[in-house]
Amino acid sequence: MRPSAVIPDGPFRLAMGLQALKLDAWIDADADLAADLREKRRLLAERPGEVLAALPESAEAQREALDLLAEHLPRRFPDLYRFASGGLHVVPLGETVPLDAALAPIDAAGRLVQEDLCLMQADAAGDYCLTAASLCFPSRWRLAEKVGKPLAAIHAPVPGYDAALAKPVDRFFALLKADKPVERSNWSVYDDPALFQPCGHGRKAPDPTLTSENAGVRLWLRAERQTLRRLPRTGAVLFTIRIHRWTLDAAVADRRDAAALLDLVRTLPPELALYKSMPAIRAPLEAFLARRAS
Numbered sequence: 001m002r003p004s005a006v007i008p009d010g011p012f013r014l015a016m017g018l019q020a021l022k023l024d025a026w027i028d029a030d031a032d033l034a035a036d037l038r039e040k041r042r043l044l045a046e047r048p049g050e051v052l053a054a055l056p057e058s059a060e061a062q063r064e065a066l067d068l069l070a071e072h073l074p075r076r077f078p079d080l081y082r083f084a085s086g087g088l089h090v091v092p093l094g095e096t097v098p099l100d101a102a103l104a105p106i107d108a109a110g111r112l113v114q115e116d117l118c119l120m121q122a123d124a125a126g127d128y129c130l131t132a133a134s135l136c137f138p139s140r141w142r143l144a145e146k147v148g149k150p151l152a153a154i155h156a157p158v159p160g161y162d163a164a165l166a167k168p169v170d171r172f173f174a175l176l177k178a179d180k181p182v183e184r185s186n187w188s189v190y191d192d193p194a195l196f197q198p199c200g201h202g203r204k205a206p207d208p209t210l211t212s213e214n215a216g217v218r219l220w221l222r223a224e225r226q227t228l229r230r231l232p233r234t235g236a237v238l239f240t241i242r243i244h245r246w247t248l249d250a251a252v253a254d255r256r257d258a259a260a261l262l263d264l265v266r267t268l269p270p271e272l273a274l275y276k277s278m279p280a281i282r283a284p285l286e287a288f289l290a291r292r293a294s
């Protein structure tokens with residue numbers, strides 16, 4: 001993924017932004033595969049309660065998600081994944097992930113790919129709720145606060161979601177077809193490249209050590225590439241989240257990308273800007289982008 005792909009032109013708009021997804025592009029493996037999978041293993045060992053969750057009703061859907069990945073990965077990336085006795089071997093990691101009952105299927109699935117994985121299932125009222133997840137790389141949210149909740153409640157902290165997105169997203173979930181997967185992306189500017197970031201919304205105090213001179217290496221464009229696909233057997237929806245991040249310097253190497261990001265930052269509604277902790281970084285960020293854009 002290139003940074004320009006996540007920086008839309010024009011003023012900021014809170015939008016669904018869904019695009020058709022070719023299944024070949026479902027999972028996005030790159031040179032960081034082994035490093036990212038090692039980081040997942042560290043988090044799973046040190047703080048399992050924060051990065052893994054599964055409600056009992058998700059058992060079948062977890063299995064289906066793992067089966068789909070186990071079928072897809074060695075076919076799509078034959079150099080990276082091979083069937084081995086006891087499971088699926090991740091070549092760059094030198095480790096075989098068990099596909100039997102040794103791990104919860106959502107845990108095994110999460111250990112195979114750089115993506116985080118969330119399973120959404122309809123409750124009795126038809127609302128899609130988060131029933132299982134392997135979520136090692138959150139962008140400022142806590143899995144434990146969202147498990148079991150429907151989409152509207154999951155998004156309660158997002159300013160404008162209720163008014164602009166809640167209805168279309170719910171309708172989209174009800175109508176999603178198994179053979180019509182989609183993708184979308186989100187962007188933010190962070191002052192920390194860590195993959196695991198469970199908190200950090202609403203920061204107001206400017207960081208006095210951040211300047212327009214060092215913003216290029218101290219700030220990071222963080223993008224989430226997300227995919228949504230209906231699992232045909234159980235009807236659950238599998239939501240994948242893949243983090244990409246670039247130093248600001250690398251992200252806006254092109255003058256036009258700097259101008260586009262500056263336009264987005266300047267046109268963020270104030271509540272959304274605060275949600276994204278813009279006040280903490282805004283002045284040096286805008287000065288850096290304006291210089292780069294000129």
Ligand code: HEM
Nearest residue numbers: 015016118120130140141154155157158165169186188239
């Ligand atoms: C079409 C589907 C979806 C749309 C359009 C959507 C839209 C959004 C938007 C606009 C944000 C704010 C992000 C930002 O700019 O910083 C957000 C945040 C978030 N989304 Fe979604 N989303 C979708 C699906 C999902 C699903 C399936 C989950 C399931 C886990 C999810 C979980 C979250 C969480 C946890 C946050 C952060 C909330 C917080 O700050 O506590 N989203 N989403």
